[in-house]
Amino acid sequence: MGRLIAVAGPTGALEAIRTGEPPPGVDAHRTAPRLDRWRIRLSAADPDADQAIREHLNIRLVCPGDPEWPTTLDDLGDERPYALWLRGPEDLRYACLRSVAIVGSRAASPYGLRVAADMACELAEQRWTVISGGALGIDAAAHRGALAADGPTVAVFANGVDVPYPASNDGLFAEMARRALLVGETPPGTEPNRLRFLVRNRVIAALSRGTVVVEAARRSGALGTAAWARKLGRVVMAVPGPVHSHSSVGCHKLLREEPPATLITRSEEVIEAVGPIGALAPEPGAPVLPRDNLDPTIRAVLEALPSRGGTGPAQIAVKAGLDLGTVNGKLGLLAAAGFVERAPTGWRLTKQARK
Incomplete structure (x- = not known):
């Protein structure tokens, strides 16, 4: 139908269907059987x-x-x-x-x-x-x-x-x-x-x-x-x-x-x-954890604690590369924020900090 309309136009295509005669420029051998089917269907059309x-x-x-x-x-x-x-x-x-x-x-x-x-x-x-x-x-x-x-x-x-x-x-x-x-x-x-x-x-x-x-x-x-x-x-x-x-x-x-x-x-x-050139998708951001917002020195103290069990301030100071006074001060801040707690063996991570 698309080829027929392209050659004969809408009016010419309709006339070809009514008469069963393919217009010039259309493959008659391929089109004639379809014209017969379309003519039958045309009888049921109700504009x-x-x-x-x-x-x-x-x-x-x-x-x-x-x-x-x-x-x-x-x-x-x-x-x-x-x-x-x-x-x-x-x-x-x-x-x-x-x-x-x-x-x-x-x-x-x-x-x-x-x-x-x-x-x-x-x-x-x-x-x-x-x-x-x-x-x-x-x-x-x-x-x-x-x-x-x-x-x-x-x-x-x-x-x-x-x-x-x-x-x-x-x-x-x-x-x-x-x-x-x-x-x-x-x-x-x-x-x-x-x-x-x-x-x-x-x-x-x-x-x-x-x-x-x-x-x-x-x-x-x-x-x-x-x-x-x-x-x-x-x-x-x-x-x-x-x-x-x-x-x-x-x-x-x-x-x-x-x-x-x-x-x-x-x-x-x-x-x-x-989309247009330059509409690049932003990289999906990694989830923000509570420790990500900590001061670098406080985070260094937190990272120096073992994942399991407790340890003393002196061992934490060595691992963090900080003096003992600074470590004791930061441990107090970490305890207030719920990251660490006192244990019989020193300081340990809370369950929240281990997640």
């Missing part, structure tokens, strides 16, 4: 009903060349959608300027759900649009995380934008229609099928600047989205999981294959991978 639903639910239709059409979809070439149905207040083209797809398993683990929600929330706080497929598991967690931060999020459906699928996400979709954006290639009322789920993955990949796979089994639609992202030259990222988790086998596969996916553990690393 007036589509228009009525569109007006009732405030759904809009955008096509290539419209102001809201994301030009990133043009990277799909002949496989570019020839129209998109949108429901919600967000502007699709603007939302996709800074966007990341977060996808993964429907049967997600608690670990995966938390990672997806936290990462989406943190990205949304930085005004990055979170794109996903609206499915159970990782997709829904990503959308909810973005909404929790009052940030932008886009769900790409494999059905009409008025059809809540899965039905258990009806409340989520209603909230997204009010605050975010629902996107679909098919007209209102269209039910999903397996092929449509596979086909819509290319749209998720093309709309975003990169795709993060949080959890994925060996056979997973999320891996299909990652494959499209790689084909389109987008950044492919994967979150590692437990080595025994079936839900992370696909992620580990992405990290091992050539070229490997970028390993992601936090939102700052996502922005580093897809």
Whole structure:
């Protein structure tokens, strides 16, 4: 259909379907059987009903060349959608300027759900649009995380934008229609099928600047989205999981294959991978222990105490390289702070200091 529209235009494509005659410049041998199938399907089309639903639910239709059409979809070439149905207040083209797809398993683990929600929330706080497929598991967690931060999020459906699928996400979709954006290639009322789920993955990949796979089994639609992202030259990222988790086998596969996916553990690393040059993720800081804030001399006295048992001030002074008067004074300060205590054999570390 994309090739037919590219050659004949939308009106010419419709006329070719009605007549069954391929236009000049189109491979007639390959196109004629499809024209026959499309003509049968055309008989069931009801544009007036589509228009009525569109007006009732405030759904809009955008096509290539419209102001809201994301030009990133043009990277799909002949496989570019020839129209998109949108429901919600967000502007699709603007939302996709800074966007990341977060996808993964429907049967997600608690670990995966938390990672997806936290990462989406943190990205949304930085005004990055979170794109996903609206499915159970990782997709829904990503959308909810973005909404929790009052940030932008886009769900790409494999059905009409008025059809809540899965039905258990009806409340989520209603909230997204009010605050975010629902996107679909098919007209209102269209039910999903397996092929449509596979086909819509290319749209998720093309709309975003990169795709993060949080959890994925060996056979997973999320891996299909990652494959499209790689084909389109987008950044492919994967979150590692437990080595025994079936839900992370696909992620580990992405990290091992050539070229490997970028390993992601936090939102700052996502922005580093897809954001502007210089947006480097800060190094994760080491945990601050109570002893880290001690004066260097006091810390030297503390470090001179044995890990087990007690010792006298003289032995501590030798190990710390300090005079006995200084050591006695610092031991008093350490005792007041709860780091050391008196013992029959001298001074020893408290349980708190040994942690």
